[in-house]
Amino acid sequence: MLSRQRFETDRRQRTEPVPGQGNRIARWVPSRILELSPYHADSADGLLKLDAMENPYTWPSEIKDQWLQIISTVPLNRYPDPQGTALRQDLKTWCGLDLAADLMLGNGSDELIQIIAMTLGGRGQVIMAPEPSFSMYSMIASVTGTRFLGVPRDTEFRIDLQACLDGIAEHQPCCVFLARPNNPTGSLCSNETVHAIIDAAPGLVVVDEAYHAFCGHTFLDRITDHDNLVVMRTFSKLGLAALRLGFLAGPKNWLDQFNKVRLPYNVNTLTQVSVRFALEHMEWFQGCAEQICNHREQLSIALLGLPDVQVYPSDGNFLLMRMPRGRGTEIFQCLRQSGILVKNLDGSHEALADCLRVSVSSTDDNQAFVAALRNSLETVDLRESS
Structure with a gap:
């Protein structure tokens, strides 16, 4: 059986802060966790959301009505x-x-x-x-x-x-x-x-x-x-x-x-x-995928027509682009200010310097993005020359 003195000594060792170890978080959270950053997803409020490779199309009303009826019984x-x-x-x-x-x-x-x-x-x-x-x-x-x-x-x-x-x-x-x-x-x-x-x-x-x-x-x-x-x-x-x-x-x-x-x-x-x-109803989803693939080729061609933008071949529902050197994040910010959110990969990996990723969306969304990117490139050029 522990003596009262031994018990009090053990209790103090467990509860009193250890010199040099700072607060409880620094003491108990492993360094591998402390060194991480939480996964960050940009807010898309009020923006055309082209950053997360989502299907831009929603279910037709007849399919949605059937679904609502089924889940109402859960x-x-x-x-x-x-x-x-x-x-x-x-x-x-x-x-x-x-x-x-x-x-x-x-x-x-x-x-x-x-x-x-x-x-x-x-x-x-x-x-x-x-x-x-x-x-x-x-x-x-x-x-x-x-x-x-x-x-x-x-x-x-x-x-x-x-x-x-x-x-x-x-x-x-x-x-x-x-x-x-x-x-x-x-x-x-x-x-x-x-x-x-x-x-x-x-x-x-x-x-x-x-x-x-x-x-x-x-x-x-x-x-x-x-x-x-x-x-x-x-x-x-x-x-x-x-x-x-x-x-x-x-x-x-x-x-x-x-x-x-x-x-x-x-x-x-x-x-x-x-x-x-x-x-x-997988035929509807597969039809969406086929349409997105067609839009991917059209969007790639349009982007290749922009000056100083490198577009990489893609087999996904997105395109990776490299902006003019040193301008990736600035162009991302210009796009956001014009109401369009893409994924900024500049700084995420050394091989992705000045890279942005855009989801392939509907024809109207894709055209709006190309126009905004063209304007952003022009804006950055003007800043650089002034």
Whole structure:
């Protein structure tokens, strides 16, 4: 039994501040968290929103009315199906998934990335991805105490396969993320590149197909060919961003491990019911995707006609542009002042200096953006010459 003196000494050690450690936050929040910045999304109030790769079209009224009738029957006093059984089965049918594979649902792709990192990562482990790419790979790796290895792409944002293979051989990553098409560059790596990385990787390879609808290429039909491959999808870019649904498809033995980490009831009933309904009307969503692809080509041609603007090829629903040297952020601010919000990537990665990313939208929105960008370029030129 502890003496009263020993008890009081232990109590003081637990409650009194430690010299030099500052306040409680500095003492208890790990340095890897203190060093991070929260994810920042610009406010789009009163602006034409072209920064988040959203579907610019809303459901026709007849489809929306049917949906409202269906969700009105959802018992809000009951917890969701923790496995999303019916939705998973519908998704497996829609994807044509092999019987040997399975699906796991997530609250958007972000949660799935977090689950993977929590399961495989931690101190002494490495998560790898070609860079620049989706910022959540490195951010979530940092949060889980996992070292992130970014392998630079070439000057045209193509994957440097040899550099990736060298990184795999040297660092033995527990997981490799491959965004296909890549965000924010829009580039699509070849099947051969993906296969080479899968074959070389000692751990898991995650092919992130968030923008699959705009390129048509998939590795879903290759899942059973490899024992270390999973494919990740989201419905956000297709037109259901408000519902936050992603899914991970892969061998059941991998998903069994991830399900140990996944929180119960992570996908709410309204989302499950709504996505099942959306799958019955997928031809409308696919029609939107086809229209966006057509608009992407038209917008690219229009942007290429502007002076000193470099436009990169894209297989997503967005375009990456490089502004005149040293003017990226200034042009972003000019666009915002003219009522248009795009994504400012200047300063986010050394390879993205002066780069802006714009979502492909409707014809009217795209034309408004081109006109505003032309005016912004002229404004910046005038400032520079005055």
